[in-house]
Structure formats: C-alpha cells, structure tokens
Amino acid sequence: MATVLIENLTKIYPPTITYPHRVQALGGVNMSVTGNVFVAVLGPSGSGKTTLLNIVAGVETPTSGSVRAVQDGVPAQVGYVFQEPRLLPWRTVLNNMLYVQDRKSDRSRREAEFYLTMVGLNEVAHLYPAQLSAGMQQRVGIARAFLVNPDILLMDEPFSHMDALTGRSLREYLQRVWLHTRKTALFVTHDVSEAVELADRIVMLRPGGVVFDDIPVNLPRPRHPDDPAVRAVEGEVLRRFDSMEAAVRFGAQAG
C-alpha cells in the first residue's frame, strides 16, 4: 500500500535579481494520504501546488520539513502528469513512452502500445508530438504516467491548458482509468468542479502554501458535473474558501 506522509513542509524561494523578495511557496504543510484514494489539492494560482508535487516527486528540495512517499516500506515509484505535456519533440509518441521505461523489450513495447490504446492514440504512435493537438499530447502525458506502473500518481492541473470540451472528455476518461487501476493519486487543481468530480478528498490550500481545510467527498462514481449532489459539494467548498478569505481579511484588519 502506498503512503505519502508530509510533515511541516516549507519551501521558501530565495530572492533573485529580477524579484528581490523571498517567496514562501509552502508554509508548513501537514497531510497524509494512504491507500487507494484520489486526493485533490485545491488552491488558487500561486498557492504552491506545483511546488508541493515537485517535492513529492523528488525533483525539488524542501526548505524544511519532510516528505515520505513509500510503497510497502520502499521508496514509491511516481508517475507524474505535468501542467504541460512535456514530451521530447525529437521522439515519436511511442518512443516518448519507451523513454521512461527501464527495460527495452517486446513486452515493454506492448505495454506502451496498450496504454496508448487506452487513451485512443495507438494510431498516432509513430507521429511526432508537434503533429498532435494539445489535447492529444496531454493524453500521451497521461499514458506515460500510467506506463511506469506508479505506486503514486501525481497530476498537476493536467487539463488547465485545454478548452472546456476537451477537458471534460479527458476528465471522464481519467475517472474511468483511475477506477480501473485505483492508484494512490495526488491531483492538483484550481478548478472546484474538477476537484469534486474526481476526488475522494479535497485538501484546500491558500496563498502562502497553507492547508486551511480538508473535506471528504463521499459520492458514488462515476460522477457527473450536473448531478445535484456534486453541485452541493461544490457549493460547500466555495463557502469554505469564502470564509477563509473573510478570516484572512479580518485577521489583516485586526493586525
């Protein structure tokens, strides 16, 4: 079973020549995620969501605090879907998939083709990324993350660069694949309805990278954005953001 344990995590970016101020991206985040759950981290732009995922993925170092991502006691394999597709432009779709695999065999090739088929892209396996639409490229990104058979799936607003219609169909697709594999998932987003539609639990971040609320979403799957129950949870989440903002404003006035 996969576990992500985040304790007192802070990240402060030092001043740079162009922006001579320290930036607190994360201000003491505590959270733990265990088992086959889909957790959405919801927060406005600049609240440290990407920073959080990068630290969990091990490509960024924290200023203080700790992150442990383990699977049965050993470091967990992560699969990362980025905000943009991040494909190698000089490799075909299929070769982009093979790039993240350790062993190159007929079997690994078949696996790559399997996941491409799952996202409906087996036909274009031999094209280069520049020959695909943005939505197709992002689907390759999703297939690539599943291909490494991750213990933990990290997703950073994978649909934010997409038009609403494409985003909607990709969301439906993601729900289906996730139900099929049920990997521990950390899904970062600034879109409330996206969070409610996909997640078992919503962790709310405010600017400065502080967790201010954390609510479960106990709704049956698959969910539909127009379902009144889904709407009700969305309303609740928005209310909590509003009262957080009011509290912050009140606190600022009092101080």
Place this chain on the structure above:
Amino acid sequence: MLTVPSVTPDAISELSTREMRRAVARRWLFRFSVLIGWAAFIGVWYFFSRLVFNPQQLPEPHVVAAESWTLITERDFRTNMQASLFRVLAGFLLAALLSTGLGWLIAYNAWWRTLLRTIVQLVVSTPIVALAILTLVVFGVSSLGPIITTAIVATPYIMMNVAQGLTGVDRRLIVMSESFGRTRTQIISGVLLPSSLISVLAGARLAFAVAWRMELLTEIFAASEGVGFQIRRSFESYDVRGMIAWTVLFIAVMLIFENLVFRQIERRLQGRTA
C-alpha cells in the same frame, strides 16, 4: 436535389499527378538556377582572363580544368590530397573534442564563461595569416603545426554553439526525466544531446569551413607536403596554372566532403524537431 460531384479514384490520381509534375518542374527549375550560377561564374572568369588580365596571369577555365585533370592522374596527387585531408579532419576532430568540454564549461560555469569568451575574442580577431606564420615559428615544418592551428581556429565556432545548445535546453524536460527516474547518462543522451544537436551541427559546419581554409594557409607556410605546399611550390616556379588547379581541386574535395557529411546529417534530422 443537391448533387455532389463524385470524387472518383481517377479524379484523385489525376490531381496528384498534376501536382507531382509541378513539384518535379519546380525542382528542375531550382537545379537550373544552380547551373546558371555556375555558368555565370565561369563566364566572369573567362572575361577577366581574356579582357582584364591575360591568360598568362589568369589562365582560362578550360586550361585550369585540363591542368587539374593532369594533376589528378599524377601519382603525387593522392599523397598530397590525403595529407591535407588528414590534417583538416584531425584538426577538426580535435576541435570537436575540445569544444564539447569547453562548451559544457561555458554553459554551466560563470567563471569559465568569462575567461573563454575573452580567449575566443582574441582568437577570432587574430588574422589567420598571422596564425599561419606563428605556426611555422612555433612548430617548424611539421604535420603537427597545421593540425593544432586548425583546431585552435575551429574550436570557438563549435564551442560557442555547444554552449548555446546546452543553455537552450528546456529545463522542464530535465525535470520530467528526473521525476521518471532517468539516470544522468540517460538525460544526457536523451535530452541534452538531441536538443543541442541542431545548434552544434550549425557550429560544426561553420568550423569545418574555417578549418580547411586555415589548414590550407598553414600548409603554404609550414609543410613539406599537402595541397598548400604544392600551391607554394607552383607559386615559386611561376606556375599559375598549377596554383589555381591545386586550389580548385582542394575546394572541390572539401565541398564534396561537406555536402556528403553535413548535408546528410541535417537531412536526417529534419522533420524530427518542430
């Protein structure tokens, strides 16, 4: 009722053959213009050798062509051309090797960047004749001199482009690779190399052109064999025909080499990046 013109397979094939013919015609037109360029060059040559100078000062193209043919059929053509070609390639490869390391330093180390930029400015702004003479002073008449000088002159071009290629790498692709657990070697060969290849290749091409010019010049001063040495010998015996013929042959060999190697690599790379 609405009628839609039927698109039969015949109609499609007719359309595509017409387009094909047009494409072929365009290609021939392109080749033709290359031919015109050559013809114009030879015409101007004739004009100068007949009307501006006289054929003793500047031999006519057909005389040079005949002389070139005689040279090619002689035995020492191969040894001289081989000697020169070897030095060009050795110098160039040495430059490529040096450039890889130095380009890396320039891309990732501010101190080395400043130092090497200064040296590059010095090397690039030194007249190559001065370098050629300096080679004679330092190395005497040897094979090593032209190789080293060629490498020194060619290095800046590849080096700067290696550095440029490396700094132009998309950092996010490296982060992606790291998050998927790729090793250093895998990132170098999978991301850094291919993404800087275009820029490195452009630099290498320029460096090759500089390399063979430098090598030829150095040979004129500091060699006992090779094309440059033959040019000097012809000059010393007032053999203008031989001088020009050797020059033309050397340029021809270098251009053929350049086209065979660099153009082929570039063609392979096309379509893979966009």
